[in-house]
Every structure is written in structure tokens, then in C-alpha cells.
Amino acid sequence: MSVGTSDCTYFDYAATTPVDPEVAQAMAACLTAEGAFANPASTHAPGRAARMLVEQARAEVGAAVGAPADWVVFTSGATESNNLALKGFMRAHRKRGQHLITVKTEHKSVLDTAKALERDGASITWLTPGRDGRVDPAAVASALRDDTVLVAVMLVNNELGVIQPVAEIAALAHARGALMHVDAVQGLGKLPLDIGALGADSMSLSAHKCYGPKGIGALVVRRAPGVVLEAQMHGGGHERGLRSGTLATHQIVGFGAAARLAAARVGAESSRLAALRARLEQRLAALHGLHINCPVALSVPNIISVSVDGVHGESLLADLEGFALSTGSACSAASPEPSYVLRALGLDDLTAAATLRISMGRGTRERDIDRLADALAATVARLRCLAPAA
Amino acid sequence: MSASVYFDHNASAPLDPRVLATMLPFMREHHGNASSLHRAGRRARNALDAARAQVAMLVGSEPGEVVFTSGGSEANALALRGCCEARTPSRLLVSAVEHSSVLAPARALFRAGWVLEIIPVDRDCRVDLAALDELLERGPVALVSVMLANNETGVLQDVAAIAARVRSRGGVLHVDAAQAAGRVPIDMRALGCQLLTLSAHKLHGPQGAGALLRDRGLQLAPLIAGGGQEQGLRGGTEPVAALVGFGAAAALAAAELPARAAAMLVLRQRLETGLRELCGVALVAEGAARLPNTVQFALAGLDGAALQMGFDRLGFAVSTGSACHAGKPSHVLAAMGLPNDIAQGAIRVSLGKDNTASEVDAFIVALAGISAALPVAAVG
Numbered sequence: 001m002s003v004g005t006s007d008c009t010y011f012d013y014a015a016t017t018p019v020d021p022e023v024a025q026a027m028a029a030c031l032t033a034e035g036a037f038a039n040p041a042s043t044h045a046p047g048r049a050a051r052m053l054v055e056q057a058r059a060e061v062g063a064a065v066g067a068p069a070d071w072v073v074f075t076s077g078a079t080e081s082n083n084l085a086l087k088g089f090m091r092a093h094r095k096r097g098q099h100l101i102t103v104k105t106e107h108k109s110v111l112d113t114a115k116a117l118e119r120d121g122a123s124i125t126w127l128t129p130g131r132d133g134r135v136d137p138a139a140v141a142s143a144l145r146d147d148t149v150l151v152a153v154m155l156v157n158n159e160l161g162v163i164q165p166v167a168e169i170a171a172l173a174h175a176r177g178a179l180m181h182v183d184a185v186q187g188l189g190k191l192p193l194d195i196g197a198l199g200a201d202s203m204s205l206s207a208h209k210c211y212g213p214k215g216i217g218a219l220v221v222r223r224a225p226g227v228v229l230e231a232q233m234h235g236g237g238h239e240r241g242l243r244s245g246t247l248a249t250h251q252i253v254g255f256g257a258a259a260r261l262a263a264a265r266v267g268a269e270s271s272r273l274a275a276l277r278a279r280l281e282q283r284l285a286a287l288h289g290l291h292i293n294c295p296v297a298l299s300v301p302n303i304i305s306v307s308v309d310g311v312h313g314e315s316l317l318a319d320l321e322g323f324a325l326s327t328g329s330a331c332s333a334a335s336p337e338p339s340y341v342l343r344a345l346g347l348d349d350l351t352a353a354a355t356l357r358i359s360m361g362r363g364t365r366e367r368d369i370d371r372l373a374d375a376l377a378a379t380v381a382r383l384r385c386l387a388p389a390a
Numbered sequence: 391m392s393a394s395v396y397f398d399h400n401a402s403a404p405l406d407p408r409v410l411a412t413m414l415p416f417m418r419e420h421h422g423n424a425s426s427l428h429r430a431g432r433r434a435r436n437a438l439d440a441a442r443a444q445v446a447m448l449v450g451s452e453p454g455e456v457v458f459t460s461g462g463s464e465a466n467a468l469a470l471r472g473c474c475e476a477r478t479p480s481r482l483l484v485s486a487v488e489h490s491s492v493l494a495p496a497r498a499l500f501r502a503g504w505v506l507e508i509i510p511v512d513r514d515c516r517v518d519l520a521a522l523d524e525l526l527e528r529g530p531v532a533l534v535s536v537m538l539a540n541n542e543t544g545v546l547q548d549v550a551a552i553a554a555r556v557r558s559r560g561g562v563l564h565v566d567a568a569q570a571a572g573r574v575p576i577d578m579r580a581l582g583c584q585l586l587t588l589s590a591h592k593l594h595g596p597q598g599a600g601a602l603l604r605d606r607g608l609q610l611a612p613l614i615a616g617g618g619q620e621q622g623l624r625g626g627t628e629p630v631a632a633l634v635g636f637g638a639a640a641a642l643a644a645a646e647l648p649a650r651a652a653a654m655l656v657l658r659q660r661l662e663t664g665l666r667e668l669c670g671v672a673l674v675a676e677g678a679a680r681l682p683n684t685v686q687f688a689l690a691g692l693d694g695a696a697l698q699m700g701f702d703r704l705g706f707a708v709s710t711g712s713a714c715h716a717g718k719p720s721h722v723l724a725a726m727g728l729p730n731d732i733a734q735g736a737i738r739v740s741l742g743k744d745n746t747a748s749e750v751d752a753f754i755v756a757l758a759g760i761s762a763a764l765p766v767a768a769v770g
Contacts, residue, residue, distance in 0.1 A: 037405055
């Protein structure tokens with residue numbers, strides 16, 4: 001698998017992943033004149049051929065999260081899935097209430113949608129996680145009200161890697177008659193996923209975070225009485241009427257293949273990543289003034305958030321130019337503001353800015369870890385010596 | 391053995407191999423997230439900027455006016471809901487023959503308190519300008535949505551005339567140009583609209599990519615929130631490979647449009663001549679200006695679905711109407727006031743740049759055979 005350019009080591013798998021060669025091949029096969037180029041809604045032979053591939057991929061995506069195929073609603077990506085879940089549930093259950101519970105450290109697509117709902121009259125409870133990034137189920141319990149329609153908590157935080165106690169929270173939500181939405185984007189391929197065990201009524205997934213193509217995702221929606229949501233994109237009645245628009249066959253086929261591979265490899269890959277993470281942590285522990293923002297026991301094996309004392313964030317990234325790293329979410333990268341996730345943990349702006357999100361993936365090897373650790377050690381020493389930040 | 395002839399380009403046009411070649415590097419090697427600041431991210435960002443310029447160029451617009459979406463349906467939803475949700479509810483006009491991805495959000499806006507009025511069309515699928523004048527005189531209108539080319543009949547609307555009327559009333563005009571792009575020249579300024587929808591897979595680009603072109607001064611509310619991509623109008627990680635393909639398809643369409651349109655028109659006329667020679671064939675909207683690639687016809691008394699299946703068995707992919715409504719009666723033909731036996735029997739042939747005269751001839755032969763074998767249905 002090609003990972004970045006030769007002079008740049010990729011440590012940003014949480015932002016996006018390279019497409020697996022097997023996935024790329026399955027996609028490319030759809031895109032030729034002999035492939036499944038037709039509109040899957042067409043009833044003629046080429047249309048039916050495309051439809052068959054779409055339905056096979058639907059089953060693969062469902063199986064990766066323990067769901068039947070007909071729970072899978074394809075979308076253009078997880079941002080759309082999160083929009084559909086939040087707006088869809090809140091608008092379909094207006095009569096029950098207008099209350100939504102979510103967390104300050106959710107992905108932007110949840111936060112911005114919740115804010116849009118707030119402008120439309122919804123009442124939002126914004127939970128603050130603990131210093132380790134974890135949401136306390138007791139905080140959810142005390143926030144739940146009779147008019148709570150939905151609780152939205154992500155499975156794995158994209159900046160910290162922390163795993164949220166989703167199953168516990170879902171049980172609390174259901175006991176009060178509320179629905180549970182889980183953004184599981186960063187979990188697919190890193191943790192074994194089972195929608196039933198998590199207790200989620202809906203779950204967002206994204207292909208490009210697990211070696212599939214960009215521009216395709218899903219909202220997996222449990223089929224059960226009361227689990228009703230309003231479509232946000234109306235039209236031809238595709239996807240159970242929940243999401244209209246021509247299904248992009250090659251994208252869906254790519255997602256299906258990626259989901260299948262992710263589910264098949266999750267055990268071995270997670271162990272491998274955990275070993276890499278342990279190696280990196282061991283190296284970092286030798287450096288003074290470095291803090292890991294989420295303890296290993298609480299997080300996925302591929303994401304480490306590290307704050308560095310006494311250096312400026314910008315200089316840190318500039319000095320590590322040979323590594324594709326980020327300070328936080330790619331979706332917030334253009335913003336000069338320090339990460340809202342780190343702020344919610346109580347980090348001051350200076351420390352938040354001097355934080356690296358190191359995210360590993362299938363292409364990461366021990367030598368990459370060693371090179372990063374060496375570079376980080378040298379950079380930190382140099383920067384602290386040059387211009388102490390505090 | 392059966393032929394393999396694809397005559398359903400209005401449902402989806404096969405990807406051009408040259409377009410695929412531009413996409414493959416972004417499917418295989420260059421995987422950066424266009425929002426990331428590192429090199430991999432910047433490479434993706436540069437590719438998106440180039441695609442944006444190519445798409446803008448196809449319709450005489452500017453890169454800054456392009457809002458990439460997941461396709462035409464989303465672009466239509468963003469145009470209608472985005473425009474209306476940024477304004478206090480007032481009146482909204484849409485033509486009776488719009489695509490369901492325009493009609494459905496219009497109905498959703500109606501449920502949210504907007505006054506929705508439908509602009510009628512004549513028997514040839516053309517927007518009734520006198521009726522539009524009347525509707526516009528009745529009071530202020532926030533948004534009017536009229537497609538450039540109809541997906542079922544191929545009929546082209548006189549958008550410039552409509553735009554002049556809408557503008558004089560201070561309204562915003564949205565034009566769904568998904569079917570027209572790459573088949574007729576489009577200049578957004580000459581059309582005079584403020585919003586324009588494009589879809590990549592109708593012009594031999596990939597499925598899963600589209601755009602809403604938007605006059606820069608125009609206020610829009612985002613449909614998909616989060617992440618701040620596309621000037622805050624459309625959240626979500628950009629599908630770089632698909633958008634690179636969209637750009638390439640747009641550039642090829644712009645360069646080859648005169649040749650493609652001329653070749654398709656020759657085939658269309660050949661097909662029409664062949665159809666006219668068969669007994670009992672009625673061509674839909676025969677007198678109207680139409681796309682060079684679209685022919686809709688019916689055989690008196692024959693059921694369209696049965697006819698389509700007959701073609702399918704012989705290896706011809708045609709459609710009874712819009713792929714999005716396979717199996718349901720067409721709202722377009724109903725709005726045109728066509729008699730039931732024609733509406734129920736309609737077959738749409740939509741040609742592409744790679745179809746040939748011999749495919750058209752084979753189709754005529756097949757039609758003669760199928761129609762002789764099919765029982766005359768009791769419709770009407």
C-alpha cells in the first residue's frame with residue numbers, strides 16, 4: 001500500500017486512509033464499459049447488474065456492524081449521515097419533544113447540526129467529558145428528560161481516540177424512551193462493531209476512514225417501531241425514501257469491499273496497532289513535558305493525542321514537515337482556533353495548540369514509529385532551547 | 391444472441407475511459423484529505439481547485455461559484471431548501487415537469503409554510519410563459535425553478551425568457567441543467583439564472599458527484615452542516631477522485647460538445663425517421679426544441695413496460711421514463727396532457743456520444759418485431 005510520498009511519512013489515518021488496492025480494483029471494475037456503469041434504479045439488464053452489486057455491498061456493510069442489509073442507508077459520507085440522523089430523528093419526533101443530548105467533543109458534523117437544530121427551536125444539552133475525554137454515563141442519566149428525543153454520542157473520538165461507554169448510555173436513553181445515535185466512523189476497522197450490542201438506533205459510518213473511497217458512507221438505521229426519521233434529501237424515493245439521489249455504484253462497491261476487509265482484519269490489525277502504539281508511548285515517555293491526552297486503556301489502538309509543554313504548536317508542525325500529522329480534526333484544520341475537543345478537556349489554548357494527533361494505520365511500520373519518535377525528540381529539544389514558549 | 395446496446399444515457403452515461411484515467415491516481419496513490427494542511431492534503435486541495443475551474447468553465451461560470459455536492463439530487467435540494475430556508479417563507483414556483491428531486495423539496499417547503507405554485511406546460515412540455523406571467527403578477531416570488539432540458543422528453547425550456555421575467559420581479563431563478571450539460575452549450579450569464587444544477591454522471595463522469603453553481607451574492611443555507619467545506623455550504627470530506635473525474639468529464643464535454651451534439655443529432659434524426667415509418671408510432675413533443683440525444687415515443691395501444699422488457703430481452707437498454715420512477719406513470723407526460731395510451735406506452739431512448747447508426751437501425755428492426763408480437767393492451 002502506498003502511503004504518502006517517499007519523503008513524507010503518513011500519520012494522519014484518522015483524517016483519511018489510502019484506498020486498499022483490492023477496493024480500488026473492485027471500484028475500477030465498475031467503471032469500464034463492461035462494468036456496472038448503469039443507474040441501479042433502471043430496470044433494464046445493465047441497471048439490474050448495478051443494483052445487484054449495490055445490494056451485495058449493502059449486505060457487506062451491514063455485516064461489518066452486525067446489521068441486516070436492509071438497515072443500511074447509503075449516504076455521501078458520515079457528515080451527511082450525522083446530519084440525517086440528528087435532523088431526521090428530531091424532526092420526525094417533534095410531538096414527543098425537542099430535547100437533544102450530545103457532547104462538546106463530538107465531530108463538527110454533529111455539533112454544527114445540533115446548533116442548526118438549536119436555531120430552529122430545539123433544546124440541546126451539551127455534556128462535558130472528563131479530563132480523559134470520556135463521557136460519564138451518570139451525566140447522561142441526569143440530563144435525560146421526558147421530552148428527550150435523541151442522545152448522540154460518538155463511539156471513538158477522532159482527536160483523542162477515546163472510546164465512549166456507548167452501550168451504557170444507550171441503555172439509559174432507551175429506559176427514558178429516547179433514541180440513541182452513534183457516530184462510529186473512527187471505530188470501523190479498529191474495534192469489532194455490533195449495532196445490537198452497542199444499543200444504537202442509528203450509526204454513522206464512513207468508507208474513507210477504513211481504506212474505502214471518499215464520498216460514500218452510511219447511516220445504519222435499526223428497523224423497529226418508533227425508530228422513525230424524516231428524510232433530508234427528498235426526490236426519487238431511493239434508500240427507503242430516506243435519501244434520494246442516484247446511487248453511486250462504484251463508490252458503494254468500494255465501501256462494501258472496504259467494510260468486508262475491515263471486519264475480516266480488525267482483530268489482527270488492532271493487535272498490530274496496539275503494539276506500535278505501545279512502542280511509541282514507550283519512546284515518548286522518555287521525553288520530558290509530553291502528555292498523552294487519553295490513557296491507552298480507554299482508547300482505540302491507532303490514535304494518540306500528545307501535548308508538548310513549552311513549545312509553540314505552529315513551530316512544532318513546521319519542524320515536523322516530513323510527517324503528515326495534524327493538530328486535530330482535518331475538518332477544523334483551516335481554522336486558526338485551538339481544538340474545541342482539547343479545550344473541552346480543560347486544556348489551555350497554548351497547550352491545545354501544541355498538541356499532535358498521531359494516527360496510525362495499515363501502512364505504519366515500526367521504523368516509522370522510530371523515525372517519528374526521533375524527530376519529535378530532536379524537535380522538542382531544539383524548540384525549547386530556541387524559544388521557550390512558557 | 392442478444393445485442394448489447396445502451397440507449398439510456400439520461401439515466402446514467404457510462405464513464406469515459408479518459409475520465410477514469412484521471413481518477414485512478416486519486417483512487418490508488420493520492421489519498422489526502424483536502425482539508426488537511428500537510429502535503430497529501432494540499433495535493434488533494436490543488437486537484438479539487440483544478441476540477442472546480444473545469445466545471446465552472448463548462449457553463450461560463452467562475453470557480454468561486456461552484457459548490458460541489460454528491461450529485462444532481464443534492465444540488466437541487468440545496469438550491470431549493472438552501473435558498474428558501476435562508477429567507478422568510480413566501481412564494482415558490484416550480485414547473486410541472488421538474489425532476490422529482492426538485493418537486494420533492496418543493497413539497498417539503500410547502501409543508502414548512504411556503505406557498506407552492508406549479509407552472510403549467512403546454513402539450514410539447516414547454517413552460518407556459520403566459521401562465522408564468524400571471525403567476526408572477528399575483529405577487530412577489532422568492533424562487534422559481536425550471537429545468538433547462540427535461541429528462542423524459544428532452545424538451546429545452548426558453549430559460550432566458552423565463553429569467554428575464556423572474557428577474558424583473560426580483561425573484562431568484564434556479565435551473566436544473568443536469569440533462570442539458572454536455573449536450574447543449576450552456577452559459578450561466580446568458581441564461582440569467584442565479585442557481586444552476588449539474589451532475590457528473592450524465593456527462594460521462596462518475597456517479598456520486600455534482601455541483602450547484604451559485605451567484606456569489608446569493609444567500610444560501612447549508613443542507614449538510616459540519617466541517618465548513620465548500621464555503622460552509624456543504625460539509626463533508628470532498629470525494630477527490632470523483633470530483634477530479636467530474637472536472638475531467640466537464641473539460642472533455644466542453645471541448646467536444648459541438649462534435650458530440652452534431653453526431654447525436656444525426657442519430658436522433660435517423661431514429662425518428664425510422665420510427666415515423668412504422669405504423670402507429672407517436673413521437674412525444676416532436677415540434678419542440680429538444681436535446682440532440684433524446685427521443686420519446688409511444689406505440690398506440692402498447693404498454694410501455696412490456697415494450698421496455700421486450701427490448702431488454704433483446705439487449706437494448708431503454709427506459710419507460712425517469713430511472714428514478716421506474717414503474718410509475720410519468721408526471722411529466724400527465725402534465726403535458728397526453729392521452730393515457732401514449733403516456734402508458736412511452737419509451738425513452740437517450741443516446742450517447744458513442745452510439746452508432748447500426749445500433750439505431752437494429753433498434754428499429756427490433757421494435758418492429760416486438761410490436762408485432764405484443765398484444766394490444768386495453769388502455770385509455
